[in-house]
Amino acid sequence: xxxxxxxxxxxxxxxxxxxxxxxxxxxxxxxxxxxxxxxxxxxxxxxxxxxxxxxxxxxxxxxxxxxxxxxxxxxxxxxxxxxxxxxxxxxxxxxxxxxxxxxxxxxxxxxxxxxxxxxxxxxxxxxxxxxxxxxxxxxxxxxxxxxxxxxxxxxxxxxxxxxxxxxxxxxxxxxxxxxxxxxxxxxxxxxxxxxxxxxxxxxxxxxxxxxxxxxxxxxxxxxxxxxxxxxxxxxxxxxxxxxxxxxxxxxxxxxxxxxxxxxxxxxxxxxxxxxxxxxxxxxxxxxxxxxxxxxxxxxxxxxxxxxxxxxxxxxxxxxxxxxxxxxxxxxxxxxxxxxxxxxxxxxxxxxxxxxxxxxxxxxxxxxxxxxxxxxxxxxxxxxxxxxxxxxxxxxxxxxxxxxxxxxxxxxxxxxxxxxxxxxxxxxxxxxxxxxxxxxxxxxxxxxxxxxxxxxxxxxxxxxxxxxxxxxxxxxxxxxxxxxxxxxxxxxxxxxxxxxxxxxxxxxxxxxxxxxxxxxxxxxxxxxxxxxxxxxxxxxxxxxxxxxxxxxxxxxxxxxxxxxxxxxxxxxxxxxxxxxxxxxxxxxxxxxxxxxxxxxxxxxxxxxxxxxxx
Amino acid sequence: xxxxxxxxxxxxxxxxxxxxxxxxxxxxxxxxxxxxxxxxxxxxxxxxxxxxxxxxxxxxxxxxxxxxxxxxxxxxxxxxxxxxxxxxxxxxxxxxxxxxxxxxxxxxxxxxxxxxxxxxxxxxxxxxxxxxxxxxxxxxxxxxxxxxxxxxxxxxxxxxxxxxxxxxxxxxxxxxxxxxxxxxxxxxxxxxxxxxxxxxxxxxxxxxxxxxxxxxxxxxxxxxxxxxxxxxxxxxxxxxxxxxxxxxxxxxxxxxxxxxxxxxxxxxxxxxxxxxxxxxxxxxxxxxxxxxxxxxxxxxxxxxxxxxxxxxxxxxxxxxxxxxx
Numbered sequence: 001x002x003x004x005x006x007x008x009x010x011x012x013x014x015x016x017x018x019x020x021x022x023x024x025x026x027x028x029x030x031x032x033x034x035x036x037x038x039x040x041x042x043x044x045x046x047x048x049x050x051x052x053x054x055x056x057x058x059x060x061x062x063x064x065x066x067x068x069x070x071x072x073x074x075x076x077x078x079x080x081x082x083x084x085x086x087x088x089x090x091x092x093x094x095x096x097x098x099x100x101x102x103x104x105x106x107x108x109x110x111x112x113x114x115x116x117x118x119x120x121x122x123x124x125x126x127x128x129x130x131x132x133x134x135x136x137x138x139x140x141x142x143x144x145x146x147x148x149x150x151x152x153x154x155x156x157x158x159x160x161x162x163x164x165x166x167x168x169x170x171x172x173x174x175x176x177x178x179x180x181x182x183x184x185x186x187x188x189x190x191x192x193x194x195x196x197x198x199x200x201x202x203x204x205x206x207x208x209x210x211x212x213x214x215x216x217x218x219x220x221x222x223x224x225x226x227x228x229x230x231x232x233x234x235x236x237x238x239x240x241x242x243x244x245x246x247x248x249x250x251x252x253x254x255x256x257x258x259x260x261x262x263x264x265x266x267x268x269x270x271x272x273x274x275x276x277x278x279x280x281x282x283x284x285x286x287x288x289x290x291x292x293x294x295x296x297x298x299x300x301x302x303x304x305x306x307x308x309x310x311x312x313x314x315x316x317x318x319x320x321x322x323x324x325x326x327x328x329x330x331x332x333x334x335x336x337x338x339x340x341x342x343x344x345x346x347x348x349x350x351x352x353x354x355x356x357x358x359x360x361x362x363x364x365x366x367x368x369x370x371x372x373x374x375x376x377x378x379x380x381x382x383x384x385x386x387x388x389x390x391x392x393x394x395x396x397x398x399x400x401x402x403x404x405x406x407x408x409x410x411x412x413x414x415x416x417x418x419x420x421x422x423x424x425x426x427x428x429x430x431x432x433x434x435x436x437x438x439x440x441x442x443x444x445x446x447x448x449x450x451x452x453x454x455x456x457x458x459x460x461x462x463x464x465x466x467x468x469x470x471x472x473x474x475x476x477x478x479x480x481x482x483x484x485x486x487x488x489x490x491x492x493x494x495x496x497x498x499x500x501x502x503x504x505x506x507x508x509x510x511x512x513x514x515x516x517x518x519x520x521x522x523x524x525x526x527x528x529x530x531x532x533x534x535x536x537x538x539x540x541x542x543x544x545x546x547x548x549x550x551x552x553x554x555x556x557x558x559x560x561x562x563x564x565x566x567x568x569x570x571x572x573x574x575x576x577x578x579x580x581x582x583x584x585x586x587x588x589x590x591x592x593x594x595x596x597x598x599x600x601x602x603x604x605x606x607x608x609x610x611x612x613x
Numbered sequence: 614x615x616x617x618x619x620x621x622x623x624x625x626x627x628x629x630x631x632x633x634x635x636x637x638x639x640x641x642x643x644x645x646x647x648x649x650x651x652x653x654x655x656x657x658x659x660x661x662x663x664x665x666x667x668x669x670x671x672x673x674x675x676x677x678x679x680x681x682x683x684x685x686x687x688x689x690x691x692x693x694x695x696x697x698x699x700x701x702x703x704x705x706x707x708x709x710x711x712x713x714x715x716x717x718x719x720x721x722x723x724x725x726x727x728x729x730x731x732x733x734x735x736x737x738x739x740x741x742x743x744x745x746x747x748x749x750x751x752x753x754x755x756x757x758x759x760x761x762x763x764x765x766x767x768x769x770x771x772x773x774x775x776x777x778x779x780x781x782x783x784x785x786x787x788x789x790x791x792x793x794x795x796x797x798x799x800x801x802x803x804x805x806x807x808x809x810x811x812x813x814x815x816x817x818x819x820x821x822x823x824x825x826x827x828x829x830x831x832x833x834x835x836x837x838x839x840x841x842x843x844x845x846x847x848x849x850x851x852x853x854x855x856x857x858x859x860x861x862x863x864x865x866x867x868x869x870x871x872x873x874x875x876x877x878x879x880x881x882x883x884x885x886x887x888x889x890x891x892x893x894x895x896x897x898x899x900x901x902x903x904x905x906x907x908x909x910x911x912x913x914x915x916x917x918x919x920x921x922x923x924x925x926x927x928x929x930x931x932x933x934x935x936x937x938x
Contacts, residue, residue, distance in 0.1 A: 030938070224937070235929065235932070238929050268925070270709070275735035279699075286693075294706065308696055308699075402933060403933075405930065406923065410922075437714055438670060438713060438714045455692075
């Protein structure tokens with residue numbers, strides 16, 4: 001038995017939708033985290049619940065990057081993949097997700113399928129993988145599980161979990177305990193069968209394999225929790241003191257509400273599933289107006305529908321938090337895949353001038369903590385706050401330090417003074433006092449029309465200009481409170497990469513490798529997209545070139561048809577107007593995260609081009 | 614140093630300083646057209662608030678967009694002038710935040726029956742405790758004479774110069790078909806006493822009190838609902854001891870029809886008759902009332918706990934335990 005030492009690995013489990021690859025993966029991830037490894041998982045989700053099986057489009061699974069050191073992104077190519085059929089393997093091959101020397105475990109029942117076409121395609125795909133350098137292990141998965149389960153389709157994932165438990169030398173008792181917990185709502189019979197399957201998988205590994213991996217385990221210094229991004233948004237909402245989540249179902253945002261629906265009432269909170277996206281934000285706005293901290297959570301198409309209400313929140317200066325778990329767009333786009341395509345629409349979709357705060361989570365810890373930031377800003381500045389997450393964060397699991405919380409307050413700040421007017425703007429900061437119906441003694445009018453300090457309709461030029469200026473001042477107030485962003489690396493050099501959202505870890509990893517190789521490259525990450533933090537122009541001026549790395553569309557570099565006036569990616573466009581620097585971008589809409597290697601290659605090319613010029 | 618700029622009409626008011634007089638609830642000088650039925654409704658509502666002695670800071674008037682939606686400005690209570698068709702979600706949010714508030718939602722026919730129809734049907738189903746007034750003049754007024762869902766065939770408008778192509782929507786039939794409906798009444802602005810009595814009945818009801826108030830736009834639909842009332846539309850007061858009580862001076866303004874508002878089948882049969890415009894049957898009064906149907910906020914608040922800030926924090930850490938590693 002060879003014990004191969006590794007510091008980290010990328011593992012994928014991919015099956016047909018409904019065969020439980022994600023369940024097995026999440027149990028494996030939990031076990032792995034509990035044993036003292038860091039991790040970052042990404043779910044590979046088809047848009048349909050049970051698409052026609054045994055096709056590339058029906059494959060569903062999970063990608064787990066884990067290791068001894070903190071892990072900040074999904075990593076590069078997959079080292080080991082466990083597939084239930086050859087079409088899932090083909091899907092991942094076509095997605096360019098697999099390393100050339102990938103280790104493949106595959107159910108070999110298809111090699112003897114009565115359909116000769118399936119047999120042929122099975123052999124072809126395996127031959128292709130083998131030619132690329134893959135190390136292939138075929139096993140009779142379906143036969144192996146037969147003794148333990150009536151429906152092999154429901155049992156294979158647990159057997160696979162056992163095999164992986166052996167391969168990565170996971171603590172079998174812990175693995176069984178995590179599995180039992182994951183299925184605690186199931187019957188004793190199912191639990192027993194799962195237990196036997198995991199045991200059998202583990203034993204199969206011991207008996208059939210001549211190797212396994214050894215990854216150093218380092219116990220975490222502080223108590224850690226492992227959540228996915230949508231769970232973190234939900235628990236973060238509770239920690240922030242929100243008492244109402246008003247939403248309408250939409251992928252990939254819904255599970256924020258699912259998590260809350262199970263526990264929110266114990267905290268005095270409620271989930272209101274509204275009749276549509278518009279009503280969802282309307283109820284949240286109405287509740288905030290009347291003093292209950294409320295938020296709404298949605299994704300791209302829902303953001304589009306909520307636009308008019310966002311304008312209402314802006315002009316009425318009603319505190320409101322809108323969480324956008326971004327997916328691929330436009331329109332229905334790629335419902336289950338990652339994109340950072342909602343940046344500019346978050347800033348500018350509302351007609352008229354509608355200043356609002358936009359911030360983005362880069363990790364699952366951010367998803368938790370930024371909910372509090374968002375609520376505080378919304379209430380202190382009486383402003384609309386849009387918090388951007390994305391579909392990879394939504395379903396991906398990561399570790400972060402267990403938050404320390406001693407009290408959760410839900411009462412919003414408000415003005416009790418008798419002389420307050422609802423829009424008595426502070427002439428400097430633009431922040432008006434807040435009257436709350438039923439709480440404040442003084443009544444006041446809240447208007448969607450342009451209004452005076454008393455909240456009454458004013459159509460005249462001066463009043464309109466003044467109200468706009470005051471709302472804009474609130475953003476300036478926040479900007480003056482923001483710290484300049486920290487730069488990873490030197491504050492001057494050849495190349496500065498700028499990113500936002502969940503690409504942070506991949507960019508940082510690439511930049512660190514490049515710096516290790518002697519390249520003068522640095523990384524700047526933005527949490528606040530509106531207002532932008534100070535000193536961006538000064539920092540940018542220290543570099544020969546600035547490239548924004550983000551997951552949205554830019555015209556493909558070198559495309560002869562667009563090269564006369566290529567369209568820029570979103571943050572690049574924003575930063576150009578903000579800094580007047582000739583910022584360029586490396587932006588793609590691949591429906592998946594960047595791999596650090598891809599960013600590293602881009603860095604190397606940029607530096608080569610700089611040297612050549 | 615802050616400079617205070619107080620407008621000509623300050624919206625502020627201190628409840629302790631005055632009794633519950635009519636003036637206490639009067640806000641800005643209304644800017645509706647001369648002869649607009651909205652005035653009568655405004656006065657009726659102010660009277661009702663004074664009668665019920667509801668402190669003005671406990672009242673929120675929420676509206677959408679349209680002439681009728683200027684209502685909140687003219688009341689000296691908390692007011693929220695929202696966006697077109699969306700007054701009901703805002704109102705529901707207010708009730709979920711603070712069920713003790715008295716919320717009056719004011720919409721027009723375009724607001725409620727056209728752009729906001731989806732919200733209307735669902736609000737009826739949720740049944741939050743709201744007084745919902747729909748001021749129906751069968752026309753879009755503020756945008757200057759376009760067809761509304763309730764514009765009758767033959768009425769020329771700017772978007773249908775030959776009159777609407779399709780028959781109007783019947784709000785009474787629609788609402789009586791909605792699950793959860795708990796209060797449906799109809800009144801008309803040219804019968805102020807009846808408006809007052811209907812609003813009072815609606816305010817006493819726990820749940821969504823839907824009151825359709827028929828009115829005529831003096832500029833764009835002066836002919837709505839017949840000229841004098843009786844001729845074309847067949848107005849008919851619904852009489853019942855559980856319904857809207859008729860003042861003597863109203864008795865001879867229309868026919869009377871005994872109708873038990875607690876009888877759901879009778880109410881459904883009644884609104885069915887309003888479908889035939891040729892026959893002309895327009896009931897005024899309480900069409901339906903379901904007692905003891907819990908309001909949405911009642912249902913939601915019943916199942917929530919009220920932990921202290923410290924208990925919440927402790928509970929959250931407890932909930933995070935399974936995720937600890």
